[in-house]
Amino acid sequence: MKKTWIKILTATMLVFGVMAPATGFASDNTPPKAIDEKLGVPIVVYGANLSEAEKESVKESLKVKEDPEVEEITVSGQDLVKYIKDSNSSSRMYSSAKITRKNAGEGLVIEIVTPSNITQVTSEMYANAMLTAGIEDATVQVAAPKAVTGHSALVGIYKAYEVTTGEKLDTDRTDVANDELSVATTLTQSAGVDDAKVAELLTEIKKDIAESKPATKEEVEKIVQEQLNKLEINLSDKDRQLLVDLMNKISKLDIDFSQWSKQLDDISNTIKDKFGSLMEDKGFWDSVKNFFANLKDTIASWFN
Template sequence: MKNHIGLFLLSFILMFTSFLPQGVQASTGNEGINEKLGLPIVVYGEALSDAQKSEVTDLLEVDQHDEVDEFTVTGQDIANYIGGNPNSNMYSSVKIIHQDNGEGIDIEIATPDNITEVTKEMYHNALLTAGVENADVLVASSVQVSGHSALTGIYKAYDAKGVSLDEDRMKVANEELDVATSLADEEGVDEAEVSELLTEIKKAIAEQNPATKEEIEQIVEEQLSNLNIELSEEDRQRLIDLFDQMRNLNINFDDVRNQLDELTGGLQDIINDEGFWDNLSNAIQEFFEALTDFFRSVFN
């Protein structure tokens, strides 16, 4: 009898999971060497010990590729790319697989418990600001870190492949990441709400094409109001200054509008999908009806 019950429950689990949304994973499988796009790039944090580097190698699934280009990101790199502290200890590491034009950016964090401040949506937003396009990115760390150094590693990977990213855009992207993590940490705003706020401001900038700092301020205030987010005057000003810098760099967010929509739309699509919830409800109801019939058959 126990075997029958176990098989029945297993069948339900399989039926139930068939209705769940499937996560999108960065492409990391063994696909051979792509002669058009080049080898995957792995950038290790310089502060990793040999044992930690070995662990990160496993986390980034490096052995799934026939060959990779390997680099190390250092404190000097963070100074060169974004004007950071050259004495910084770099732990977070990344793997980048270049994709065809139009594929966009796909980011996954292999060790979410060890990347304590930066979410994948924050990385996504910052990379769009920096001008990074069309790549699968996998981030990992063997120790708990904020996750900031991974961004520098991505910049170094692109530079190593001969893709020149604008220095000013990289610095603004790093400032964006600092603002995002600060709002989540100091203001207590949910990380997802922070990412949504930054994304909605960019979408509004793309739509309205503001010409002055005053217009940027209006957009920031409107989006804070729309999302019911309360910030200190200091942090409101940080947001205004940040996006005014972006305005002065003439970043064209229309070029990445689809990705900005995806950043805010994914969860809402699931929540608002009546068909999904109807199917799930029907599946649960059918399960309990079948369960009742099953036990009746066993004990009668």
Template sequence: MKWQRGKPATFQKGRKKRMLKRLGWIWFIAMIALGFTMNGVAKASGDNSTVIDEKYGKPIVATGAALSASQKAEVEKELGVDDANNVEEITVTGDDLVHYIPDGNRNSNMYSSAKITRTDSGGIQVNIVTPENITEVTADMYKNALLTAGIKNAEVEVASPLKVTGHSALVGIYKAYDNSDKSGDKLNSDRTEVASQELSVATDLAKKEGLSNDQVTQLLTEIKQEIANQHPATKEDIEKIVDDKLKDLNINLSDSDRQLLYDLFDQMRKLNINFGSVKSELSSLSDKLSDKINKAAGDKDFWQSVKDFFQNIFDAIRGLFQ
């Protein structure tokens, strides 16, 4: 019998056969894995081109006129614009600002920008992709104002390369709808004006001591819900709804701030805005805000209890040395 390295040749042949068989399986599995990978790559590369909704057209990107070329490129990147051919671009100027917000400053620098994708359903979804640079207007404030303006279904993304309040993004959204070729997309100018006023009132109230952005937005949302439920016929009816909601939510405002709310919602009453058509959106927004406020209050109470616990320990130790 022939031997190799102290082992029979038959043993070596069997070992070689087993190794070849094992390598065959490894090769087979590798080919399958490679096939899946290439398939995924092919699909991914195919997904790079945005599918354009032929009913609504391309998403609209409204950029502030004050942006430099590099800032505009930065904003478009934040808004997910990989190919300018897949979106419709418009520029928002100071003239647009005073058109939609009559008491605005025509010489204002417009930085905050927005991407608007119209949809058939799903309500209004707002995502601030640069939250560190939008200092006053929250996603829920935008949503509330857009509901007042008459927009029902849309995906909205907001971005800015600099720290700004965020008001010009709202102007860009309005202009995007008014520039649409579809007549049904045109917004009522009276509604956009009062919606812009609502946003200004919201950001002003949110600066008051003891009031958070969420509390202000919850207040405005629940007042709209009551308007939908009660159909107020007079300014006195509006004032009662506002006063009742302030009491329910335990919010204290000065007489001048109450008057801001009276005037704002009386304008909405005069415009006969049908908030009943967006009841589910208002209800969903109100529930979300309520949960956020309750969670924030719970977190605040927890950390206050921790602070009190250690303060009591320090006081007790201090007392031992007195």
């Protein structure tokens, strides 16, 4: 019996030893994070309707304690009214975020750290809406302690951005950005268009608007239809009109669309750099699979 338990313990240590990060023993020598005296500390914004337990859960998800210093604020329904016209000040606010400024030209990096709890909005949708609102050059992490749509996080990001930069966002742009988020989620939820396809559609339409500078709604409608045809997306008349109306509003905003497109490319490249090569390395994953298959056989033989 004693030998059996020794074998079990050995097997457990083997498995956990494989799964543990290779840099585990070097962690003690890792220098602490430094406060960026030029750009300031990260801003953490919590939904006003979080309970204390939920707030602690969000702090853990956003790894607040790993930063040497943060500034913490709360976003409420009153902020919703400030940034979005005709909104409800009694809205429940649960989505939360941490925003860290970056140097000019470094672009946007969006990460949803609780993906199972943000049910409608994707990182690409946040990026699109943030650029519409005028937010550039930042790392943004979004979290929620329970399943929510994720819409209120955008308002929190607006507030945090103003706090961290000292700048005032154009409320016309933040209002249109909210419309954009709503249309994006409608196309994925109601029209059944893949969220990646929606992000591509919105971006390509914006690029065309930037290049051709349409003067009329009819010209915007033509651009929208051309991209729908190009991407082979079929929408109902109602959903198509929602998209046309949105893009007509965007075409009237003062936006540097070339910079917008560059930042979206940066986001895509960041994701590819992090995960693309590893996920595409079939030989690596085959070796992992074979290792665990052999390990399973070895452990099983100990008990025969």
